Amino acid sequence: MVSTLTMNERHIALVISSFVAVLGLVLAASGRHDLLEPHGFLILLAGLAGVFVILHGYFDPEPGPERLSSYFDEPIKVGIVLAMIWALIAMFVGDWVAWLLAYPDFRFDAAWSSFGRLRPIHTTGIIFGFGGNALIATSFHVMQRTSRARLPDQLTPWFVLAGYNLFCVLAVTGYLMGITQSKEYAEPEWYADFWLVIVWVAYFVLYLRTLARRREPHIYVSNWYYLAFILVVAMLHIVNNLALPISIGSAKSYTIFAGVQDAMVQWWYGHNAVAFFLTAGFLGMLYYYLPKRAGRPIYSYRMSIIGFWGITFFYVWVGSHHLHYTALPQWVQTLGMTFSVMLLVPSWIAAANALLTLNGAWHKVRDDATLRFMMVAAVFYGLATFEGSFLAIRPVNSLSHYTDWTIAHVHAGTLGWNSMIIFGAIYYLVPQLWKRERMYSPALVEVHFWLAVAGTFVYVFAMWNSGITQGLMWRTYNDSGMLAYSFVDSLVAMHPYYIARAFGGLLFFIGTAVGAYNIWKTMQPIPAAERTQADLPVLGELSRPILQAGE
Amino acid sequence: MTGLEHETLVAIAKSWGLFYLIALSIGVLAYTFWPGNRKRFEHAKNSIMNDESGPWE
Structure with a gap:
């Protein structure tokens, strides 16, 4: 890690780490007797760890100028490992809270293990820990390849990766202690939010600097998606987290918005987190890794451009569909609903483009589980976006909202689309980056694939059933005009579905654990005799297009 | 009361909001289907298929 840095970069890294450590100390001191204190010490520890790591490798030989003739892949490897660690933690916690809903005694009577604290650990750990690290790692990979340029320096990628994970750790440890802004997907408090802004700006500038060094005249469409993801997430994050802390010594802050404005800003943020974190960035992944793995260029480049602008124009307007039948003005609700329905067009453009790319390569999809991960991702992307447009229609929403149907929808997206495309990309990247001929065990990739698909189907069908049952029970009246079922009646009806969901x-x-094991084994050093030649594409015939475009 | 009133914002959103989005979509479609861009797009989509040889100096 340190050995990839030049001497000058090591010095800057030392300064940054020391600065972070001092900052942590200041927060710990000013936040005495507040929940801020442990977080201050955590930041101090992170800074000291940085200092220690750099000093430990300080006298390692510097990288030579020959580094400039290869891509900078070290941070990508670390990003993939971090993503898998977050996946294991966050999916474990997710399944734990799923069992908790079926059997509430599984929380051992502690404050930290209440549903309200564990659940954001699951969502933050998955979206930001797993998804975010995967996005950062793949973006480092894609931006270099499509630009035919190396990252502009060695330090910034490490800073982005380490800083981002510090943010994630602050977030999830905060929830355990009860620190939250109580804004969904924006729970971390002001000091963590500040830190993320710094990291995110560094990430954005790093991307632009890489693109500025590009040798390829046209910026490939994946980069547009990644850039939209970075830029819009910055905008969303800053606006939704505008808040005033009680004092510099307190973890608690109050948002500057009030009432329905606060709700609107929150769901403008919340839905665009789905749009630009979980969609735009992931489409960037899809548009690069699917053609690469299939060995065929994308079906229609023009479709990908129209889809891109459709998604960026439409998505920013749809947040208000989370606030149907609330104090939000009716026309704003209608606006959100209308744009949600229109959004189906660019969404299906992307899904169709992916599937049409595979048309003619179905034998590869059959034989190659990695490509199959990507294919299933595209199918679930099409399914979840259709369902999303449908659920945003006001009368449909009156049935589905606040029920498990929403949970089914979200997980069709996150399990079926986001996770599948990440796993596809990771199985593509790991052998390439670690210079192996293939994954340690292709059979285990198959096992992972089928466990993931089976798990997704069981999950989504259980929640569809549960959600629609719930919605119908809540609106059933008896002859005298009273509600026919109590809330507890609907809970009892959901119990079997909750068990199925947790299963x-x-x-x-x-499946994820199997994947992590397989990746771990692939990473292990192999005897020199079995090593493939350095720096050559390891996919052999797969890395060459079978058909030239227009053929 | 100074500053933007709710009605003003609504009026802007319902008129100019509509027009600038339509103008942007026309711009995007023109860019996408501009005949001169065809070659760049073809090049871009094929170029990624062979990009593992390292950065171009």
Whole structure:
């Protein structure tokens, strides 16, 4: 890690780490007797760890100028490992809270293990820990390849990766202690939010600097998606987290928005987190790794451009569909609903483009589980976006909202689309980056694939059933005009589905664990005799297009 | 009361909001289907298929 840095970069890294450590100390001191204190010490520890790591490798030989003739892949490897660690933690916690809903005694009577604290650990750990690290790692990979340029320096990628993970750790440890802004997907408090802004700006500038060094005249479409992801997430994060801390010594802050404005800003943020974190960035992944793995260029480049602008124009307007039948003005609700329905067009453009790329290579999809991960991702992307447009329609929403149907929808997206495309990309990347001929065990990739697919189906079908049952029970009246069922009646009806959901989640989690083991084994050093030649594409015939475009 | 009133914002959103989005979509479609861009797009989509040889100096 340190050996990839030049001497000058090591010095800058030392300064940054020391600065972080001092900052942590200041927060710990000013936040005495507040929940801020442990977080201050955590930041101090992170800074000291940085100093220690750099000093430990300080006298390692510097990288020579020959580094400039290869891509900078070290941070990508670390990013993949971090993503898998977060996946294991967050999926475990997710399945735990799923069992908790079926059997509430599984929390051992502690404050930290209440549903309200564990659940954001699951969502933050998955979206930001797993998804975010995967996005950062793949973006480092894609931006270099498509630009035919190396990252501009060695330090910034490490800073982005380490800083981002510090943010994630602050977030999840905060929830355990009860620190939260109580804004969904934006729970971390002001000091963590500040830190993320710094890291995110560094990430954005790093991307632009790499693109500025590009040798390829046209910026490939994946980069547009990644850039939209970085830029819009910065905008969302800053606006939704505008808040005033009680004091510099307190973890607690109050948002500057009030009432329905606060709700609107929150769901403008919340839905665009789905749009730009979980969609735009992931489409960037899809548009690069699917053609690469299939060995065929994307079906229609023009479709990918129209889809891109459709998604960026439409998505920013749809957040208000989370606030149907609330104090939000009716026309704003209608606006959100209308744009949600229109959004189906660019969404299906992307899904169709992916599937049409595979048209003619179905034998590869059959034989190659990695490509199959990507294919299933595209199918679930099409399914989840269709469902999303449908659920945003006001009368449909009156049935589905606040029920488990929403959970089914979200997990069709996150399990079926986001996780599948990440796993596809990781199985593509790991042998390439570690210079192996293939994964340690292709059979285990198959096992992972089928566990993931089975888990997703069990999960989503259980929640569809549960959600629709719930929604119908809540709106059934008896002859005298009273509600026919109490809330507890609907809970009892959901119990079997909750068990099924937790079981589906367990399958998915086991699949991830199998994948982590397989990746771990692939990473192990192999005897020199078996090593493939350095720096050559390891996919052999797969890395060459079978058909030239227009053929 | 100074500053933007709710009605003003609504009026802007319902008129100019509509027009600038339509203008942007026309711009995007023109860019996408501009005949001169065809070659760049073809090049871009094929170029990624062979990009593992390292950065171009």
